[in-house]
Amino acid sequence: MRIQRRRWLLRALYKRRELQPVANRTNQIKRDDLLLFSTQRNEKIRLPYFLSYYRDMGINHFLIVDNDSDDGSLEYLADQPDVSVWHTRKGYKQSRFGVDWLNWLQLRYGHGHWCLTVDPDEFLIYPFCDTRPLRALTDWLDASSIKSFSSMLLDMYPKGRLDTQPYRVGQNPMEIASWFDAGNYTMDKNPSFGNLWIQGGPRSRVFFRDAPELSPALNKIPLVKWDRRYAYVSSTHMLLPRGLNQTYDEWGGEKASGILLHAKFLDTFTAKAEEELKRKQHYAASVEYLAYAESLKHDPQLWCKWSEKYINWRQLEILGLMSKGNWA
Numbered sequence: 665m666r667i668q669r670r671r672w673l674l675r676a677l678y679k680r681r682e683l684q685p686v687a688n689r690t691n692q693i694k695r696d697d698l699l700l701f702s703t704q705r706n707e708k709i710r711l712p713y714f715l716s717y718y719r720d721m722g723i724n725h726f727l728i729v730d731n732d733s734d735d736g737s738l739e740y741l742a743d744q745p746d747v748s749v750w751h752t753r754k755g756y757k758q759s760r761f762g763v764d765w766l767n768w769l770q771l772r773y774g775h776g777h778w779c780l781t782v783d784p785d786e787f788l789i790y791p792f793c794d795t796r797p798l799r800a801l802t803d804w805l806d807a808s809s810i811k812s813f814s815s816m817l818l819d820m821y822p823k824g825r826l827d828t829q830p831y832r833v834g835q836n837p838m839e840i841a842s843w844f845d846a847g848n849y850t851m852d853k854n855p856s857f858g859n860l861w862i863q864g865g866p867r868s869r870v871f872f873r874d875a876p877e878l879s880p881a882l883n884k885i886p887l888v889k890w891d892r893r894y895a896y897v898s899s900t901h902m903l904l905p906r907g908l909n910q911t912y913d914e915w916g917g918e919k920a921s922g923i924l925l926h927a928k929f930l931d932t933f934t935a936k937a938e939e940e941l942k943r944k945q946h947y948a949a950s951v952e953y954l955a956y957a958e959s960l961k962h963d964p965q966l967w968c969k970w971s972e973k974y975i976n977w978r979q980l981e982i983l984g985l986m987s988k989g990n991w992a
Contacts, residue, residue: 669904673894676767683750687742697724703762708737729956790922793987811889815922821966837927859909920989951989
């Protein structure tokens with residue numbers, strides 16, 4: 665594992681040459697700032713709410729890689745005073761789906777900081793997030809000597825057709841995609857890395873109903889007290905050193921965990937799926953987007969009679985999808 669970690673770090677050093685700074689404001693970063701890292705392509709419609717959401721949560725600086733957008737999102741990001749943005753035309757797939765680029769930025773700028781790594785359609789929910797800022801969580805994690813915080817990806821979707829209600833710039837996407845699957849999840853332990861591997865939800869139920877084992881992983885470890893020796897291995901599903909993946913209690917108790925509300929399924933999704941299928945820059949020959957495109961031909965509705973409407977984090981705790989552990 666140590667050799668593999670060195671390999672990923674050396675790869676990140678090599679891949680740094682693919683990133684061209686467009687607006688580098690990292691000299692503004694202070695010693696205890698909370699940082700957010702992300703990659704994006706053509707997400708201008710989502711970015712205003714995304715930035716606002718995490719600013720309100722307490723993020724101090726955003727470090728974002730733009731993968732050759734042509735919708736004005738790069739220029740929009742470059743104009744934001746708390747954003748540093750890099751541009752690349754290189755392949756997303758060849759960078760291990762952006763992991764190499766972000767590993768480099770975290771190596772260079774994240775050391776000693778709590779770093780949150782999320783996509784523009786992922787919104788972190790954690791215990792007491794309605795009354796406590798992210799800083800309260802990271803202070804408690806520091807006091808508890810916990811270096812990583814897990815959050816299951818929870819796919820959100822509307823009731824009815826995906827294109828019924830158009831998404832507007834700056835809108836909270838959960839006003840539209842307010843439903844989720846409360847059950848239908850499987851969980852296994854990865855024997856090599858020690859992380860939990862979670863699958864299920866509407867993507868398994870609708871898009872991968874005939875092969876649920878191929879459905880996307882929902883386990884994430886997005887919040888980490890970063891050290892330059894760390895490296896993400898596969899998206900934010902798992903890290904090295906291996907101990908960072910042990911975000912759960914094996915002895916019958918519960919550790920604090922969160923949820924990433926995943927607002928992928930809006931009216932913009934069909935066009936996005938078609939674009940990504942043509943680009944072929946996603947995992948396993950874009951099998952995920954092949955499944956989306958095939959199912960979308962038949963106008964699927966992700967909502968079903970067992971769907972739950974999202975209320976707040978306490979609802980998710982009651983359903984067993986997240987835990988406050990011993991954080992009171």
